[in-house]
Amino acid sequence: MSDTEGPTRTRLLRLLRDRGALSRAELADRLQVPRPRLLTDLDGLLATGLIQEAGPAASRGGRRSTLVELNPTLRFAAVDLGASSIDVEITDGRLEPVAAATMVSDIRSGPKEILHQVNEMLGKFHTEGAFERLAAVGIGVPGPVSFRDGVPVSPPIMPGWDRYPVRDLIAREHGCPVVVDNDVNIMSIGERYGGVADSVDNLLFVKIGTGIGCGIYLNGEVYRGTDGSAGDIGHIQVDSHGPVCSCGNVGCLEALFGGAALARDALAAAKAGTSPSLAERLSANRTVTAKDVADGAAEGDVTCIRLIRDGGRRVGGVLAGLVSFINPSMIVIGGGLAGLGHILLAEIRSVVYRRSLPLATGNLPVVLSELGTRAGVVGAAVLASEIAYGQPS
Amino acid sequence: MSDTEGPTRTRLLRLLRDRGALSRAELADRLQVPRPRLLTDLDGLLATGLIQEAGPAASRGGRRSTLVELNPTLRFAAVDLGASSIDVEITDGRLEPVAAATMVSDIRSGPKEILHQVNEMLGKFHTEGAFERLAAVGIGVPGPVSFRDGVPVSPPIMPGWDRYPVRDLIAREHGCPVVVDNDVNIMSIGERYGGVADSVDNLLFVKIGTGIGCGIYLNGEVYRGTDGSAGDIGHIQVDSHGPVCSCGNVGCLEALFGGAALARDALAAAKAGTSPSLAERLSANRTVTAKDVADGAAEGDVTCIRLIRDGGRRVGGVLAGLVSFINPSMIVIGGGLAGLGHILLAEIRSVVYRRSLPLATGNLPVVLSELGTRAGVVGAAVLASEIAYGQPS
Numbered sequence: 001m002s003d004t005e006g007p008t009r010t011r012l013l014r015l016l017r018d019r020g021a022l023s024r025a026e027l028a029d030r031l032q033v034p035r036p037r038l039l040t041d042l043d044g045l046l047a048t049g050l051i052q053e054a055g056p057a058a059s060r061g062g063r064r065s066t067l068v069e070l071n072p073t074l075r076f077a078a079v080d081l082g083a084s085s086i087d088v089e090i091t092d093g094r095l096e097p098v099a100a101a102t103m104v105s106d107i108r109s110g111p112k113e114i115l116h117q118v119n120e121m122l123g124k125f126h127t128e129g130a131f132e133r134l135a136a137v138g139i140g141v142p143g144p145v146s147f148r149d150g151v152p153v154s155p156p157i158m159p160g161w162d163r164y165p166v167r168d169l170i171a172r173e174h175g176c177p178v179v180v181d182n183d184v185n186i187m188s189i190g191e192r193y194g195g196v197a198d199s200v201d202n203l204l205f206v207k208i209g210t211g212i213g214c215g216i217y218l219n220g221e222v223y224r225g226t227d228g229s230a231g232d233i234g235h236i237q238v239d240s241h242g243p244v245c246s247c248g249n250v251g252c253l254e255a256l257f258g259g260a261a262l263a264r265d266a267l268a269a270a271k272a273g274t275s276p277s278l279a280e281r282l283s284a285n286r287t288v289t290a291k292d293v294a295d296g297a298a299e300g301d302v303t304c305i306r307l308i309r310d311g312g313r314r315v316g317g318v319l320a321g322l323v324s325f326i327n328p329s330m331i332v333i334g335g336g337l338a339g340l341g342h343i344l345l346a347e348i349r350s351v352v353y354r355r356s357l358p359l360a361t362g363n364l365p366v367v368l369s370e371l372g373t374r375a376g377v378v379g380a381a382v383l384a385s386e387i388a389y390g391q392p393s
Numbered sequence: 394m395s396d397t398e399g400p401t402r403t404r405l406l407r408l409l410r411d412r413g414a415l416s417r418a419e420l421a422d423r424l425q426v427p428r429p430r431l432l433t434d435l436d437g438l439l440a441t442g443l444i445q446e447a448g449p450a451a452s453r454g455g456r457r458s459t460l461v462e463l464n465p466t467l468r469f470a471a472v473d474l475g476a477s478s479i480d481v482e483i484t485d486g487r488l489e490p491v492a493a494a495t496m497v498s499d500i501r502s503g504p505k506e507i508l509h510q511v512n513e514m515l516g517k518f519h520t521e522g523a524f525e526r527l528a529a530v531g532i533g534v535p536g537p538v539s540f541r542d543g544v545p546v547s548p549p550i551m552p553g554w555d556r557y558p559v560r561d562l563i564a565r566e567h568g569c570p571v572v573v574d575n576d577v578n579i580m581s582i583g584e585r586y587g588g589v590a591d592s593v594d595n596l597l598f599v600k601i602g603t604g605i606g607c608g609i610y611l612n613g614e615v616y617r618g619t620d621g622s623a624g625d626i627g628h629i630q631v632d633s634h635g636p637v638c639s640c641g642n643v644g645c646l647e648a649l650f651g652g653a654a655l656a657r658d659a660l661a662a663a664k665a666g667t668s669p670s671l672a673e674r675l676s677a678n679r680t681v682t683a684k685d686v687a688d689g690a691a692e693g694d695v696t697c698i699r700l701i702r703d704g705g706r707r708v709g710g711v712l713a714g715l716v717s718f719i720n721p722s723m724i725v726i727g728g729g730l731a732g733l734g735h736i737l738l739a740e741i742r743s744v745v746y747r748r749s750l751p752l753a754t755g756n757l758p759v760v761l762s763e764l765g766t767r768a769g770v771v772g773a774a775v776l777a778s779e780i781a782y783g784q785p786s
Contacts, residue, residue, distance in 0.1 A: 144752055154752045202619050214718065218611060225720025226595050229752045236714040237748055249748060321629040321711070322718060325607065327618025355630055355642060359537055359547045359622045
């Protein structure tokens, strides 16, 4: 996705996406292509309506150049399907959001119901004038994806979705190219495009939500694995005597930490009376959540702090092994439980720095996501723009 | 390293390396380049002496084409530096060995002494007529390498070698391009070129020798990591109450299994009298080795079998996690302890298949290396040919 790769047309559109309006002279400089070829490409793009002229550029001496920019009516749809929610953003060609919506929705309702809801949300945006037509759609789903085929593949928490033609159905509905990827992959794409991991070569983006997964960038490219299931670190065993996981194995990372495990442990602590803070919240709300643990920890409740630290130690132990294996340049912690903040981060860092070899951790930042809950839709919009501008990531 | 990438000249030389003598017509077909450009490239290569004409091709009708082949006097040196040995092969341009030698040598003697020994070995080959001059040298070293700089980087078992200019000194001595890489990387390159992992896209090559390391191919390219230390899986923690490792941490994989750990455990078993087979070997040879454990297991000694199974379970546990993370297409087990054979392999397979998710293991072969002790020199020769033919891997 850098502006040095791909055909001139693609590089030109990416430049206008990332830098805004530029003069023909600036484009020729930055793209380092001969001016006649650039002018031919620009004429072609002007004819398609993807770009337009945008008035005179500031003078650099000599004949004044004209600015070109992406057509301001260009629109992408970015869709992030979670286990229990649908997030949609409509962006312009520069990936700035022009409309956004979230709805509660259970992915287990199955593909027909969920894609119907997505189309309803998009239809509402259309009626409200957020777009005339879409140039491309990017979609993230919470499970393994065959990126080539645009279908989920054996997704454990998505009954009924196996090899369902998500890409082709949405493409037919909206008459535009569509790209489907795993939700953690799109979050890592978002964070690397517009967040803390700007252009990092070898990136691990660890999503700690209800479950735990990892987005992987290697040598500047998303790495998806042989079957599209790379990054499935929630099912790495961390305790051979641990609790049974939803996958049927014992002691998986996400059986011990993540939103579901943390809520379970918090409920047990509230009932056992070891945490005044959680007990109070349980009696007030009849339930406790990961958010309650974060709030309790902020108030100094020792059980809440211990629960977060225990989780951080588990995640850190797995990441220490992955650091030895893949020698990354940066680790970003995202997903809902990144809201547990610096207690979690400090524990993860401590284990990674202690357990991995110095050569691999000497310059290794371990940081929290900057984009937070928007990481997914930002990444989906990036994927949409990549396919519209000529080359999927 | 496929014959569809890189400039025509490189692809042409690779084709002659991998297929032998070909006619101009066959080259034009396989490379899919216009015949005039091919003929120009061939003329250039004939002038350099890298290739030569090799008589008339079998007729395909019409004017008879002439075969071309790599110059039969072309020579590469492949050097595999181990912890306690130096292996050298001289190959022709097709990577067929024309001479080979092994000597016992302690890598801790330091770079001056070791490189002097390498040069002595090469000098002897030269005197004996194995080569007139070398076209390129490939070298593997047992530690992390900055591939770009051609130097070892903070190698734990190589005192005195940190950033020692191995590549540049050998290049000056022999007046040819030199490429330096980690020993496990060259083994994986060898196995993928000439062994069981022919052209596999996403490959983990696990070397179990004195220590344990992993060579990584992703999307058909060697992946070396941010600091050249990727694949250092011997220091992944597998038992937080395990023995102290040479790295200072506790319970690393290679503190529990690998040649050093197995010899330690075998000695303890021999002394404790739990293994008649090992006790007998200890009294006969005053020491026991991994080989003795293999022999004992072959004779049905239950302690020997248990030691191998315990080790396989440890390795399998680490690999199961890496399978979830990287979703490879194949795992190859190599290195000295691959000689423990099918007891080891069966245990590793059993754990990987049980512990990883079905999607990632459905089509995942876990197999023993075919090249055995030659994997390193074969890979070093491949790297040498890649740099000589115009493009390092």
